[in-house]
Amino acid sequence: MELERIRNFSIIAHIDHGKSTLADRILELTETVTGREMRAQVLDSMELERERGITIKAQAVRVTWKGHELNLIDTPGHVDFTYEVSRSLQACEGAVLVVDAAQGVEAQTVANAYLAIENDLEIVPVVNKIDLPSADPDATAAEIADLVGDTADHVLRISAKTGDGIAEVLDAIVERIPPPAGEPQAPARALIFDSAYDQYRGVVAFVRVVDGSFEARVPLRAMAQGTRFESEEVGFFSPTMRAAESLGAGEVGYVITGLKDVSRLRVGDTLTSERNAAAGPLPGYKDVKPMVFAGLFPTDSDDYPELRDALEKLKLNDASLFYEPETSQALGFGFRCGFLGLLHMEIVRERLEREFDLDLIVTAPNVAYRVLTKAGAEVEVHNPSEMPREVERVEEPYIKASIIVPKDFVGPVMELNTERRGRFDHMEYLSEERVLLVYELPLAEIVLDYYDQLKSRTRGYASFDYDVIGFREGKLERVDVLIAGEPVDALSLIVHRDGAYARGRMLVDRLREEIPRQFFDVPVQAAIGSRVIARETIKAKRKDVLAKCYGGDITRKRKLLEQQKKGKKRMKQVGQVEVPQEAFLAVLNLDGGKK
Amino acid sequence: MSARHLYVHLPFCASRCGYCDFVTVVGRSGQHDAYVDALLAELELERDALAPRLESVFLGGGTPTLTEPRSLERLLHALPQAEEVTVEANPGTVTPEFAALLRHCGVTRMSLGAQSFQPRLLEVLERRARPEDARRAFALLREAGFDNLSLDLIYGIPGQSTADLDADLAEALALEPEHLSCYELEAKPGTRFTHAHGAELERQAERMESYFERVVARLTEAGYRWYETANFCRDEARDLRSRHNLAYWRGRDYLGLGIGAVSTIEGRRWRTTPRLGRYLAALRADERPEREIEELPAPVRRSERLLLGLRLDEPLSLAGLDDAVDAGALERLERLGLVARSGDGEELALTERGRFLGGGVTAELLA
Numbered sequence: 001m002e003l004e005r006i007r008n009f010s011i012i013a014h015i016d017h018g019k020s021t022l023a024d025r026i027l028e029l030t031e032t033v034t035g036r037e038m039r040a041q042v043l044d045s046m047e048l049e050r051e052r053g054i055t056i057k058a059q060a061v062r063v064t065w066k067g068h069e070l071n072l073i074d075t076p077g078h079v080d081f082t083y084e085v086s087r088s089l090q091a092c093e094g095a096v097l098v099v100d101a102a103q104g105v106e107a108q109t110v111a112n113a114y115l116a117i118e119n120d121l122e123i124v125p126v127v128n129k130i131d132l133p134s135a136d137p138d139a140t141a142a143e144i145a146d147l148v149g150d151t152a153d154h155v156l157r158i159s160a161k162t163g164d165g166i167a168e169v170l171d172a173i174v175e176r177i178p179p180p181a182g183e184p185q186a187p188a189r190a191l192i193f194d195s196a197y198d199q200y201r202g203v204v205a206f207v208r209v210v211d212g213s214f215e216a217r218v219p220l221r222a223m224a225q226g227t228r229f230e231s232e233e234v235g236f237f238s239p240t241m242r243a244a245e246s247l248g249a250g251e252v253g254y255v256i257t258g259l260k261d262v263s264r265l266r267v268g269d270t271l272t273s274e275r276n277a278a279a280g281p282l283p284g285y286k287d288v289k290p291m292v293f294a295g296l297f298p299t300d301s302d303d304y305p306e307l308r309d310a311l312e313k314l315k316l317n318d319a320s321l322f323y324e325p326e327t328s329q330a331l332g333f334g335f336r337c338g339f340l341g342l343l344h345m346e347i348v349r350e351r352l353e354r355e356f357d358l359d360l361i362v363t364a365p366n367v368a369y370r371v372l373t374k375a376g377a378e379v380e381v382h383n384p385s386e387m388p389r390e391v392e393r394v395e396e397p398y399i400k401a402s403i404i405v406p407k408d409f410v411g412p413v414m415e416l417n418t419e420r421r422g423r424f425d426h427m428e429y430l431s432e433e434r435v436l437l438v439y440e441l442p443l444a445e446i447v448l449d450y451y452d453q454l455k456s457r458t459r460g461y462a463s464f465d466y467d468v469i470g471f472r473e474g475k476l477e478r479v480d481v482l483i484a485g486e487p488v489d490a491l492s493l494i495v496h497r498d499g500a501y502a503r504g505r506m507l508v509d510r511l512r513e514e515i516p517r518q519f520f521d522v523p524v525q526a527a528i529g530s531r532v533i534a535r536e537t538i539k540a541k542r543k544d545v546l547a548k549c550y551g552g553d554i555t556r557k558r559k560l561l562e563q564q565k566k567g568k569k570r571m572k573q574v575g576q577v578e579v580p581q582e583a584f585l586a587v588l589n590l591d592g593g594k595k
Numbered sequence: 596m597s598a599r600h601l602y603v604h605l606p607f608c609a610s611r612c613g614y615c616d617f618v619t620v621v622g623r624s625g626q627h628d629a630y631v632d633a634l635l636a637e638l639e640l641e642r643d644a645l646a647p648r649l650e651s652v653f654l655g656g657g658t659p660t661l662t663e664p665r666s667l668e669r670l671l672h673a674l675p676q677a678e679e680v681t682v683e684a685n686p687g688t689v690t691p692e693f694a695a696l697l698r699h700c701g702v703t704r705m706s707l708g709a710q711s712f713q714p715r716l717l718e719v720l721e722r723r724a725r726p727e728d729a730r731r732a733f734a735l736l737r738e739a740g741f742d743n744l745s746l747d748l749i750y751g752i753p754g755q756s757t758a759d760l761d762a763d764l765a766e767a768l769a770l771e772p773e774h775l776s777c778y779e780l781e782a783k784p785g786t787r788f789t790h791a792h793g794a795e796l797e798r799q800a801e802r803m804e805s806y807f808e809r810v811v812a813r814l815t816e817a818g819y820r821w822y823e824t825a826n827f828c829r830d831e832a833r834d835l836r837s838r839h840n841l842a843y844w845r846g847r848d849y850l851g852l853g854i855g856a857v858s859t860i861e862g863r864r865w866r867t868t869p870r871l872g873r874y875l876a877a878l879r880a881d882e883r884p885e886r887e888i889e890e891l892p893a894p895v896r897r898s899e900r901l902l903l904g905l906r907l908d909e910p911l912s913l914a915g916l917d918d919a920v921d922a923g924a925l926e927r928l929e930r931l932g933l934v935a936r937s938g939d940g941e942e943l944a945l946t947e948r949g950r951f952l953g954g955g956v957t958a959e960l961l962a
Contacts, residue, residue: 519931519952543807544955547778547825549906551602551843552857555864555889558899564958576927 001069004179006250008071008208009124010089012116013098014106014463018128021160022098022169023061023072029166030063030070032239059088059194059206060252062238065170071236071252073193073208075112082467083288083340084194086115087268090284091193091208091252094122094177096169097148101127101135101157105143105430107404107463113147122177123148124156126169131159143431180210180250187278188212190247190255190271192222195262197316201232203259206252207271210282213248214255219274223281227264228274232256263319290322290338291397291468292345292365292447293382295490296352297334299359299570299581304333310356311335314348321348326383330490330574331361331584336383338368342447361572361581363490367444370395370471385489387478389529394494395471397443400425402465407435409458416453420445421496441466442474444494479504479533481511482525486575490584504534512536514583522577597646598860600842603634603674604853605667606657606871609687613721613788614749614780618855618869619657626871627663630853631670633878637852637867638674640883644850644860649677651839660688664696671700679703679838681745687724689732694739704743704837705736706776712766713759716752719792720780726766733770743835745774750810751803752780753795760806764813773835775819775827777810807951824906824953844903846896854884862896864889894918902957908950910942921962928956 013019027033060073075088089095095116099109116123125144130137141155156172158165190207197203207214214220214234221228235243236253247253259265267288270281298307311323322338339345345365352358369381374390381387387394401422405413407429414424417439425438446466454462477500481491491511495503504526511524515538522538549557571578606620607627620626652674659667659682671680681704682697689707697705709729711717717725729746736744746767750760767775782789782796789796811821819827820836823844828835842849851858855869865886868874877884891899897919904911913920925943928934933949933956936942949956 519928519933519955541952541955542804543779544952545779545807545824545950546954547781549824549843549903550840551849551851551859552855552866554843554857554859554899554903558895558902561902561954561958561961562898564955565961568959576931 001248001251003182003184003250005068006071006179007068007094007173007177008073008092008180008250008252009094009096009173009177010073010075010092010116010121011096011098012075012089012109012112013128014100014103014108014112017098017100017103017106017109018160019098022096022126022128022158022166023074025160025163025166026063026070026072026170027061027239029163029170030065032061032063059196060091060237060254062236062252065174068174069251070170070173073252082111082115083286084267085112086119087191087193087284089116089119089121090282091191092119092121093180094124094173096124096126096173097144098126098128098160099140099144101129101137101140102132104136104140104434105147105404107402107436107465110147110402110404110436111465111467117148123150124169124172124176125150125154126156126158128158128160130157131162131164139431143434146430182209182249183211184213184249186211186249187276188214188271188273189278189282190214191282192265192267192269192271194267195265195319197262201256201258203257203262203265205255205257205265205271207247207255208252209247209249211249211278212273212276213246214271214273215246216243220255220257220271221274221277222265223270223272223278224285225264225266225269227259229257229259232258262316266319288320288340289368290320290340291368291443292339292341293336293368294339294345294365295326295328295331295334295361295363295383296323296337296349297328297331297361297363299361301332303358306356307335307352307358307360310352310358311337313356314351318348320344328363328385328490329486330488330572330579331363332572334361338382339365342451361584363584364493365447366494367397367442367447369476369494384478384492384494385480387492387494389478393473394476396474396476398469398472399441399443399446399466400469401439401441401446403437403439403454403462404430404434405437405458405462406433409461410435410437412457413437413454413462416450416457417441420450440469442472442496443468477528479507480527481507482523482527483511483515483574483579484522484577486577488574488579500528501533504528508534508536511583512538515577515579517541518577520576598644598848598850598858599646599648599650600839600847600849601645601649601652601675601677602839602849602851602856602858603652603654603670604657604851604856605630605654605659605662606854607661608656608658609661609685610721610723613791614782614786615788616783616786617657620854620871623871624663626875627666629875630871631662631666633875634670634852635673636878636881637884640878640881641850641852641858644858645675649675651679651681651842652677653839654680654682656683658683658685658688660684660693660697664693668696668700671697671702676701681706681837681839683708684732684736685724686728686732689735691735691739694735694741698739698741702741704745704774705741706745706747706774707732707736707772708747709733709767710747710749711752711755711759712763713755716755716759716763719753720749721788730766730770733772743773744770745776745837746770746772748775748777748810749780750777750806751796751799753792753799755803755806757806757809760809761813764810768814768817771829773829774837775814776825777814777827778825779807811951820908821950822908824950841907844906846900846903859891862891862893864891898961901961905943905945905953905957905960908944910937910944912938913941913943919962920960924959928959934960 011019063070075085127137127140137157141152145152189211190209192205194206216233219230233256234247268285272278320340323335326336371379372393373388422439422441428436475497477497481488508524508526520540524536525532526534571580608619680702682702683706712726814827820830848860854874857866865888868885874884901919
């Protein structure tokens with residue numbers, strides 16, 4: 001296909017604003033999927049691929065509209081994957097920005113719109129769900145126009161649900177989005193904007209060809225990582241996998257690599273041909289590092305091998321997941337895992353529990369710290385219990401947070417951010433009612449219950465997004481917890497000096513509530529080094545009997561004791577003390593108060 | 596098959612106390628005779644399960660003494676003889692004639708449900724009898740010649756102060772019973788009582804935590820032997836422990852007759868239907884009433900041996916129970932001074948502190 005007839009675009013939207021439904025309608029209207037094949041939200045469904053023995057999800061679908069080849073490139077929906085989103089956007093020349101007519105612009109809309117603008121994309125603004133009774137298309141159109149620097153009459157008004165206005169969207173894609181630039185005759189270069197692992201075919205790279213062309217059975221190289229392989233097949237999704245002779249300049253498709261390890265082909269890298277290699281890679285490759293860490297432990301220590309296998313399998317498809325074995329004296333054998341962010345952590349945890357049927361204890365997450373020791377060594381610390389006692393300097397990651405709230409909630413949000421060591425950057429009115437607040441915050445302050453607090457203080461109206469902006473020095477202390485004199489490594493945390501006493505106190509109070517009374521007094525202490533900053537005692541039980549036990553009570557009594565025993569087995573032994581798993585999560589929502 | 600212990604359930608009550616979750620039947624005095632007929636028919640059906648000579652018979656309820664005297668007499672005469680025959684009595688139902696009748700029918704031991712001597716607390720418990728009823732009933736039974744009397748007390752009643760508890764114990768001791776059963780009030784889910792008082796009980800839980808210790812201290816000071824978690828007997832040459840209940844705690848087989856009664860014989864436990872109509876109908880037709888059967892495999896029997904045996908103040912022989920005991924827990928509990936081994940490690944008992952925590956300690960010991 002000549003470049004002039006190709007359009008590459010993404011749909012970007014806040015969650016639930018209708019991205020998937022719009023994608024479905026586009027597939028329908030372009031007859032990529034016949035009515036019979038049409039199922040709701042094809043792009044999100046893996047069934048079609050499964051039928052063909054392929055277990056991966058299409059990251060780009062090719063459709064035809066009025067003689068043009070349109071490639072719809074999917075973007076990961078979340079803040080933690082900003083880098084992946086930016087790579088997907090780099091594969092496009094334009095983006096359809098979808099905003100719910102009833103909800104208006106949200107934080108994720110802003111973040112995605114800015115990303116699209118940074119990537120020089122032509123934006124096709126769309127107000128969706130105009131059929132809703134609560135829709136306010138005019139106000140929403142004005143907000144979007146303001147956001148992307150366009151005029152409101154240029155904003156399309158559609159209902160993806162009813163199909164109203166979809167043809168206009170496709171026309172606008174053809175008319176407004178420029179065709180890709182590229183040199184069909186130059187040495188081959190393609191951007192890897194996503195990859196997936198298929199158990200039969202190995203790593204499948206999703207690529208946007210920039211220059212030259214790619215064919216099957218040609219030796220290729222990933223330029224940044226130096227990974228070499230021979231392409232087994234090239235092709236595209238429409239909507240199922242279709243092999244092609246070649247992928248030419250400007251086109252989007254897949255390359256089956258036969259590689260067995262997804263980490264050898266990183267998103268953002270450039271593919272080139274070994275025989276006629278390009279002079280240099282495409283710009284923008286970054287080695288993304290995990291920022292949020294947590295310990296994952298099997299509830300039942302016998303499940304350790306299963307957890308290890310499960311992590312190995314997840315890693316096949318998730319190059320940004322990091323893990324290494326960890327031994328905790330309180331929780332036994334497990335893994336310290338690194339994630340791009342909180343949602344990434346949630347996704348991994350959910351998949352482990354749901355797909356692999358594992359029962360897990362996830363310790364309170366912490367961020368990565370850069371530490372300069374007194375001895376002059378620079379180390380990166382992923383676990384509070386590994387923080388050296390004697391440090392010269394500690395640096396922690398900072399984020400730039402964008403929060404959009406109705407103007408009445410500006411006060412509570414500012415208050416929250418101040419409590420969380422936030423530095424006000426700026427504020428702007430998106431409309432008369434809604435305000436964008438931009439803050440710089442230590443990432444550590446948002447990994448613990450920030451979302452919950454933000455939601456509860458704004459009655460659910462706030463939307464939030466962030467971007468890591470680098471490391472900064474902080475006055476940080478390591479607080480340890482001792483239960484009956486035994487330090488509990490899994491409960492150590494690193495906090496800002498000013499908040500250490502308050503945190504230590506809250507932690508000790510929470511533990512007193514969470515740890516059931518034992519057969520003896522149990523002191524619970526929080527300490528910085530050898531200095532105890534808070535202390536509580538869990539008083540010993542004085543009685544624990546079932547008074548009556550005669551002929552008719554024996555079965556019930558036995559079952560009660562068996563239940564009690566089972567409950568004990570679910571607890572973790574810290575020295576002589578039985579600590580319920582919930583106690584290890586006490587640090588998660590210290591400010592959240594009682595459950 | 597031969598159980599040497601027989602339990603007979605007499606479910607009839609004048610009214611239902613709010614805290615009670617036993618199988619009881621209020622009113623229906625017209626059915627007492629039919630019920631006794633059914634019991635005797637059931638006894639005939641189960642006769643093979645009983646040993647030729649019984650050690651104990653226990654008539655519990657309900658309110659056994661509410662049963663029509665003639666019906667009760669007929670029942671007592673028809674039941675097999677035993678060395679100990681106990682009947683539970685409600686203080687309000689004891690008359691001189693009734694006491695004499697029981698004595699005449701071979702009853703050796705009476706268990707009187709006093710529960711409390713404070714009118715206010717009896718009201719909370721919805722007990723109809725007054726404190727003086729308990730005292731009078733006790734005197735009547737003594738006069739009738741009973742030399743083995745037991746009193747039931749309940750503590751931890753909503754609104755019960757330490758002084759109230761002390762007063763109840765003093766009143767009970769003043770009667771010089773041979774035996775005392777002291778139960779902490781259990782707010783069982785689903786009872787009217789829990790509905791009305793559950794919140795209050797939770798509020799006072801901490802304050803009443805010491806009551807169990809107090810009961811044990813007062814009674815042992817007064818010369819009673821704390822021979823089972825909730826049971827005490829005068830410590831004298833005559834063994835005044837309840838032989839019938841000891842059988843439960845020693846894991847002996849027992850046969851239960853009547854609605855809702857439980858039997859355990861040779862590794863099988865069953866509970867007879869609690870529904871009066873069905874029970875009567877089945878036995879009128881000389882058929883076994885419906886029962887809910889629970890098989891007790893060897894490991895379960897061993898666990899029960901442990902949990903029951905450790906309720907007593909006598910050491911439990913561990914012979915054959917190795918599989919039932921978590922060795923690690925045993926060591927840990929020994930270190931904490933909650934259990935003690937004796938007889939070259941072949942016997943096990945809870946220490947005094949261990950007995951106050953018996954439920955939790957046993958739960959931990961179970962393998």
